[in-house]
Amino acid sequence: MNFEDSPQEAQFRATVREWLAANAEPKRHPRDFVGDGLPADQRLAAARVWQAKKAAAGYAAVTWPREFGGLGGTPIQHLIYLQEESKWRSTFGYFEIGIGMCLPTLMAYGNQHHKDRYVRTALYGEEIWCQLFSEPAAGSDLAGIRMRARREREQEGSDWMVDGQKVWTTGAQFSDFGLLLTRTDPTVPKHAGLTMFFVDMKSAGIEVRPIRQMAGESEFNEVFFTGVRIPDEQRLGPVGGGWKVALTTLMFERLTVGTELGLLTAQSMLSLLADRGDLSDPAVAESMADAWIVDEGLRLHQCRTLTALSKGSTPGPEQSIGKLLKARQAQRMSTFLMDLAGQGSLVVDEETDSLWSSVQRTWNWSAALRIAGGTDQILRNIIAERVLGLPEEIRVDKGIPFNQVTK
Amino acid sequence: MNFDFSDDIKAMTAEVRRALERSCNMAEVRRCLEDGMFHPGGLISKPAWGVLAEMGVTGARIPEQWGGSGLGMLELAACAEEIGRVCAPVPSLPSVYLATEALLHSGTDSQRERWLPQLARGEAVGSMCFAPIDADGERLTARYAAVPAGAVADFLVVMSADDCAVLIDLHQDGVSRHPLRVLDPGSPMAELALNAVRSEPMNCPAGSYQGIRNRAAVLLAFEQLGGASRALDIARDYTLQRKTFGRTVASYQAVKHLMADVWVKNEIARGHAYHGAWASQTNDPALPLAAACARVSASEAFEFAAREALQLHGGIGFTWEADIHPFYKRSRSTALSLGSSREWKRRIAQLLHRQHMTIAHEL
């Protein structure tokens, strides 16, 4: 048992450090990203520049095979890169969904042409991807989506015409492509009638409408499809095989969402409490300890996971623990700190790099994180069923053709 | 990075598990508890203690020259989890994790010579109290209100917060023992009254008091972890076979989510326990904080798991015949030995504060 880098890992860390020192700018505060303070389009341009540099060095996807622009590295090397990068300005909010979820799905189900055409440009930040899964009537119950795709002509290889609505699509407003789950056959039970495509977001018939979120910003969108044509060539997996493809994406999603949420950590809670001189209060001290145990516990859990991965196991449903604990912990910590500070903590801190603004941001965003990418309840179901082997939820629509289920 | 036990350790604990499951099933645990209820103080599961001695667990950390197996903290920690899994009524904390460790770290040559071989063979039982020492020369008069395994212990180590320690042979005139009725008869205690007994000074280096508490906290965390994961297994098995309203109880979402929460707490506690074991083994500066986190998270995980596992049994959970009450009781007694979670949480905050000030100072 040890936490030290192996000689190869130490060598990798040294190389990464050297590269970052030569290519990145130091972070001035925890939420300091490339292009901060610039107008939206310039901020995105700056993010693309940094992403391209990273990709050229192979660090944009450490674990991907070299033929796709990765380094063919181990999960531990990926973590080493993230640890080192966290000390420098990088980007947040543009490329995670594409590189973390959509492209791995494309690599698993796409043909050689897809891989040649789309992987590299996404890696270099030239093209951005979004995930078009959730709909107004289907989130947790994703297999209940209704967006309808029909062949234009009843023959193999024909184009598809797509109609319907997606919702909560993060980043759709600046995305070039989207991974799209559709219903191609409503006459079979819900999981069997799905087909996955990817779609050019500039296609005629797509309309993106930003949704104003609880805290005032608009990161996610409604996306309307009216007679959108998609070539059969952009289908991923067989017709009717979309559910299996979606599960691949969701597995990658749980790994992505669990890693860096950019929220308040127990370490920043400690700084805040130490500066305020509150730690001598036993009740405060106990809450501090509770928060520390969760954060540090998740770090150690991750170390166990990485050890298992490096011995050849594959990431499984156990990974649900990260997001489940982090989101609730963030909500609890931020609420606690605001309680201590009193009513004054309700006044929005305009200094976006201050600890208090991070508390406020965390308080807002923790509510979203308990929902996005699998709600707390769905993650508990997954742990109960897939880790503990408890019976599945009762499904009254099981085995019934989708178009005969009462909605 | 390699944050897991080695294959050798896993093989060793698998054997210990098999042997303990044979010698210390729930019927044996209940028998001991029953004994303890009606004859307070005297109990130890002889078959379980015998297995632990035979397989080298009681002497895990004792060097071979004194008849032990000369193993490390990692090995002992992994075995502790197995002791917790079967809820063995044995004095592992007072004798193996405390008294033996105290002798190894602070015993004089003759004290080690005298006690370690017997401890390794499981023939002697030690216990330990953390209390101020007020000895008059070599004579000690004192009263200790609740000494773990006090009714059966052969010797007692008393250690004070300022790193002084004495060893007292309990087979001498002036020692009187009063076994106590306790909530968890599996962890019996006795009141010890010492009247001008001979006490032998030990050689305590600075930091011994906290050091030994930290290491014992880690080992106990493994026992608690074993208990917590067993309690979850028991709850799972019971709810899978019990039916209400025409469905298995385990199929209700409230029940599934409760068990998912237990699993999550157990996983977090496991990470902390491993970290504590690693820090004890390597004597890393992280030990004080790692030990405190291991202690708190394991105490909380075990109590939550045992309490909710009992709940999920319905009425049968409150009976003597069910397998869950020994865990419920053990989870409470282990949460209080070595100090409550509240104390350890304040310690965590103190250590973090100190760490923060040092870093702030260096910047």
Ligand SMILES: Cc1cc2nc3c(=O)[nH]c(=O)nc-3n(C[C@H](O)[C@H](O)[C@H](O)COP(=O)(O)OP(=O)(O)OC[C@H]3O[C@@H](n4cnc5c(N)ncnc54)[C@H](O)[C@@H]3O)c2cc1C
């Ligand atoms: C910030 C944010 C960003 C997002 N980005 C994207 C994106 O980029 N692409 C995308 O496709 N989607 C995205 N989503 C959508 C997200 O995946 C869904 O919101 C989520 O899966 C929940 O679905 P829902 O909103 O339909 O809620 P519902 O499924 O209607 O759930 C409502 C409530 O019922 C509970 N519930 C539902 N089913 C069960 C059950 N079986 N057992 C117990 N409780 C249950 C839920 O836990 C929840 O509390 C985003 C969401 C948020 C908040």
